[in-house]
């Protein structure tokens with residue numbers, strides 16, 4: 105029997121697995137498929153638009169106390185939130201994929217959101233960004249040259265430059281031939297990133313970029329600058345072009361998120377933690393004492409039982425697949441059928457406007473937990489003595505609207521793991 | 532088309548959220564323009580294959596190797612590989628099946644015919660001239676790693692020859708050997724029997740047929756049906772009586788459990804009983820170990836052992852039990868391959884138009900093996916065609932994990948692949 109079974113291979117599950125493995129627990133991560141991070145811009149968004157805010161908040165860590173009391177961040181002391189973010193930043197540095205807050209800020213408490221260009225040319229507030237995105241900070245004065253590749257879908261430099269221009273940022277666009285990156289007729293961002301792991305291809309690209317870039321310009325590229333060799337690829341390109349280079353995350357599959365996933369997964373493997381995809385939880389059993397005994401996953405025949413001392417639910421929200429619903433409007437949590445705060449009337453899920461400034465009520469719903477991150481009944485009693493939850497599955501926030509999705513993942517993943525490590529289930 | 536089993540596969544395409552994660556992990560789409568990737572060939576093209584529309588927007592789905600990496604990574608549970616297999620069957624029904632695919636699909640027949648005079652058959656097939664002819668006439672790639680017929684008899688020849696030495700016990704297990712063990716690699720079956728008996732199990736080897744996978748992957752569903760139904764008749768009674776049916780060929784066990792019933796619409800009680808009775812051998816051994824019943828009287832084997840869990844194995848979704856069991860053996864420095872696929876994917880890499888693709892796909896695995904250094908003398912993998920491909924791509928001998936386990940019990944010589952008399 106292992107100590108901890110994590111269900112879900114998104115950021116919250118992986119961070120929890122990391123924390124628990126570091127505390128010498130035996131851990132396994134199972135997931136239905138790969139998700140979440142593969143769609144993600146690869147940035148840590150702590151908080152940009154708290155409820156009722158008029159615009160982007162500068163210092164998200166100053167705003168936590170003003171969040172509603174049911175918000176996941178409010179379950180924690182602020183010092184723990186800072187510590188979790190700092191630990192994440194230190195871990196990414198150790199993994200060779202360093203994440204930093206805004207330039208110059210080394211004290212997290214006072215560091216500010218930075219604005220980075222989105223693939224549509226909007227300004228995207230971000231708290232921690234990987235090194236490859238920092239030169240895109242819209243607070244910097246240098247004009248931007250946005251370079252795309254003919255035939256690469258979902259990345260249109262002219263659109264990005266035009267929209268940035270409308271926001272008052274100096275940007276122009278250029279196209280390079282697809283053949284510069286790949287002999288393929290068609291390839292997606294992951295294939296192209298892999299192609300740029302090859303130094304020879306980077307040299308070809310650098311020559312063209314150097315020719316295009318005007319004096320004092322910084323160069324924005326779709327996020328394809330290397331996959332396994334990303335740090336070297338970025339350094340190479342900057343050095344050969346002689347201008348700051350920044351990546352703009354693309355529509356899925358999103359390479360910066362995939363790099364983070366791969367780096368974490370590899371590190372976990374070194375810590376003895378396997379991440380197993382293709383394992384869909386289809387059942388579980390609990391004993392009379394309110395403990396989960398095992399979780400079953402679907403196989404080619406009989407279900408496979410996973411027995412652990414503790415279980416962490418990190419399956420995500422509506423987006424990640426942690427909840428499902430049917431045409432009657434019934435919503436349920438897919439593994440343990442935990443009580444949900446999602447409105448059970450479908451008509452109450454959405455506001456009349458898709459992009460309503462207050463977000464959508466359905467996104468706010470989820471699994472309610474106590475301060476130890478244990479799912480609870482409406483009465484406040486834990487549902488199971490050895491079950492915890494973290495990440496998008498938690499109730500109380502609208503992570504899309506707030507831009508808090510990955511911040512909540514990192515912070516609650518670590519926090520839940522900490523609770524598990526010191527819980528009776530383990531000790 | 533809208534059969535019962537279609538309902539378990541077809542509607543999953545509506546779950547597709549177009550995230551392209553599958554395309555990013557598909558080993559074939561990574562190396563060739565001829566295949567646009569799982570999302571396009573699967574859930575997307577499927578829209579054009581339904582409701583009386585022309586059968587397939589194009590035939591690129593033929594380049595899907597069936598490795599199922601896409602199913603493993605899809606966050607939405609889309610059964611992409613199964614959609615593709617059905618699309619191939621539709622193309623086969625429209626256009627007929629090329630001779631080459633008929634030949635490759637008839638693994639059992641080939642095995643039988645070659646076994647009549649194996650040395651002659653090996654010579655006839657494996658000389659350079661015949662390989663060129665096979666390529667020109669049938670499109671079987673001349674370099675592809677075709678197996679050799681066993682020259683010391685089939686597995687069942689051996690099994691029958693030791694009737695009086697078989698262990699008798701209250702604990703019994705049914706062994707499914709599959710065609711490869713029967714005709715090409717009987718030593719795998721001998722190693723398996725040695726391990727079963729060492730753990731106190733009496734082995735039953737009932738008459739059995741090819742599982743039908745080669746035909747399923749070449750779109751010959753009708754012929755596969757016959758084989759599956761034969762197996763159902765021959766093995767069904769054992770399943771009904773509660774015996775475990777354990778196989779050493781991971782693609783055969785996968786076919787009996789899931790692929791055949793799903794693709795061929797076999798959902799009766801007997802099919803379900805068979806599905807639930809079938810185990811891959813390491814899946815079964817892990818169960819034994821977890822019950823505290825696996826013998827661990829291992830001899831030390833000092834070696835660096837790169838292990839590749841084949842894509843067919845991962846499609847069982849049972850983790851990597853061979854890793855778990857082999858890691859109990861003292862001295863073995865197991866190195867786990869994370870390569871997606873060796874490239875061969877059953878008979879895929881034998882086809883002349885796909886040989887190059889299969890070698891490029893396999894490069895991920897071959898280079899992993901090379902990176903483990905010069906001390907590596909053998910590799911391990913649970914699937915026969917993958918082992919042949921691994922040997923072809925690395926020039927190192929490859930062994931089934933059951934051979935390694937039998938060797939650790941002191942029952943088997945890894946080099947000569949023979950049992951050690953005790």
Ligand code: SF4
Pocket residue numbers: 546547548549550551552553554569570574604605606607608609611
């Ligand atoms: S991974 Fe699944 S959901 Fe995503 S595009 Fe492929 S089939 Fe669709």
Ligand code: SF4
Pocket residue numbers: 556557558559560568569594595596597598599600601602611612615
């Ligand atoms: S089965 Fe393998 S080759 Fe076929 S689409 Fe899926 S990942 Fe690609």
